[in-house]
Each structure stands twice: as C-alpha cells, then as structure tokens.
Amino acid sequence: MTVRVLLADDHGAIRAGLRLMLDRAPDVAVVGEAGDGAAAVANARALRPDVVLMDIRMPGTDGIEATRRIADEGLGQVVALTTFDLDEYLFGVLRAGAVGFLLKSVGAAELVDAVRRVAAGDGILAPEVTRRVLAASVAAPAPAEAADLPGLDLLTAREREVLALLARGLSNQQVADALTVSETTAKTHVSRVLAKLGCRTRLEAAALAHRSGQVT
Incomplete structure (x- = not known):
C-alpha cells in the first residue's frame, strides 16, 4: 500500500525539502502541495490523501483552522509540522483534530516512519512535546x-x-x-x-x- 501525502507549507523550499525526504521511500507518494490553509483544505477535498503534513503559521487560513476543516470532513489524517513548539500551537492543532505534532527539525527517517504510522492508524508526537501533552492531560x-x-x-x-x-x-x-x-x-x-x-x-x-x- 502506498501512503498518499499532501504537503501544506507557505515556503516552497520547505515543501521541496519534505518532498525530497518522502520521495525516497518506495511506499510513500506526495500527491499534492498547498501554500496556505485554504489551498490545503481544497486539495484535501480533491485528492483525499492519507496524511496531510500541515504547517501552522501560514497566511490567510492558518494551519489550525485548516486542520479543523480537514478533520471535521474526514479528508485525511493531519500531522502538524512546524518550527515552533509553542503551547498555543501544540494544543490548538491537537484540539482541532491533528493526530500528530512534529518539529521541522525531524530527520528523513523519522518523518517517513511518522507518515507510515499515522497512515496505519497511530498517533505521533515529537519527543520534545510528549511530556507537556501528558502533563496537560493529567492536570x-x-x-x-x-x-x-x-x-x-x-x-x-x-x-x-x-x-x-x-x-x-x-x-x-x-x-x-x-x-x-x-x-x-x-x-x-x-x-x-x-x-x-x-x-x-x-x-x-x-x-x-x-x-x-x-x-x-
């Protein structure tokens, strides 16, 4: 089974880098890209990807709102992929329905593994934020x-x-x-x-x- 991925990030160079990392995996295919949240939702509706790698800070419709729309419509599993691990982003996007949260410093092998795991039904959290999510759950x-x-x-x-x-x-x-x-x-x-x-x-x-x- 090939995991179909949609990339959503307002920086073309970052999308190109993500595509390069994912294209090396024989069972992962990047089926589309989006430069903002509105385009991400539209492309998710059209392409029905298995996984959406979603930046949070984007012009217009941001990644949190785009995640909420995609999750509400069941258009794909969203993994937030961002430079910033601020609580407002972390908990905002998880409440919106994301099944994972990764930092853009993630390596190629870890990214491919995360995409595969999410497509298989698992959730994924960057090690840097796992403890904060658990602490918030308990509190x-x-x-x-x-x-x-x-x-x-x-x-x-x-x-x-x-x-x-x-x-x-x-x-x-x-x-x-x-x-x-x-x-x-x-x-x-x-x-x-x-x-x-x-x-x-x-x-x-x-x-x-x-x-x-x-x-x-």
Whole structure:
C-alpha cells in the first residue's frame, strides 16, 4: 500500500525539502502541495490523501483552522509540522483534530516512519512535546467519577484495556502485542473505543483516560 501525502507549507523550499525526504521511500507518494490553509483544505477535498503534513503559521487560513476543516470532513489524517513548539500551537492543532505534532527539525527517517504510522492508524508526537501533552492531560479538570464521563460506561472490559494502552502511547502493533491479538484486531478495538468515547483521535482518548482515572 502506498501512503498518499499532501504537503501544506507557505515556503516552497520547505515543501521541496519534505518532498525530497518522502520521495525516497518506495511506499510513500506526495500527491499534492498547498501554500496556505485554504489551498490545503481544497486539495484535501480533491485528492483525499492519507496524511496531510500541515504547517501552522501560514497566511490567510492558518494551519489550525485548516486542520479543523480537514478533520471535521474526514479528508485525511493531519500531522502538524512546524518550527515552533509553542503551547498555543501544540494544543490548538491537537484540539482541532491533528493526530500528530512534529518539529521541522525531524530527520528523513523519522518523518517517513511518522507518515507510515499515522497512515496505519497511530498517533505521533515529537519527543520534545510528549511530556507537556501528558502533563496537560493529567492536570485537566475532571469529574470525580469516571462514570460521569460520556462513553466510558459503554466500553467492554477489553476496550478498557485498549484505552489504558492508548494512554501509555502505544502504537497499534504494540497494543496487539500486549493483548496477544493481530494488528487488525487491535485496530478494530481502537476504532470502537474512539467511536464509543466520541473522540476523533487517539490523543483525545488518551487524555480522557488520564482524566477519568483509568490510568495512574
């Protein structure tokens, strides 16, 4: 399977560099580019990529708003790729529905691996920001009882196990290994957990797990 990628960045040189890194992978294809957020949304609608690498600071429609539109319409999985790891960008784009956050200092091998993982259903966070995301998840206000959080009481015992594994940041393959099931079965469990909790991304589900006391 070839992973189809859309690049969204207002600097042509950066798009060219990203394309060069991704084109070296035989199973990854850059199918389009966009120089601003509005073009990113339009191209995502037309091309239906598997993954959108989205800059945040762009003229006109910025990357956060473009991510929200793409996520709301189910046009592709968005990974924010930015120079700045400011909290307003990090949490803004994750709340908008991004499934990953990377810095532009990422190496070619790491970028290709991230694209593959996201296309396979995993989330991805730059090591530089992982601790801040987890800290924010734990610190967020929460109801006293887990049952007060919508969807948790709908989960089966196995799905609660899956949720706990997601909260630890495990990939689909790692979830499969932990449960001694196939990766396909793990993906099915993850999809059901997200649907029951009303979460768009694994990161949302992980945050919910921390707030509900499912993970300590």
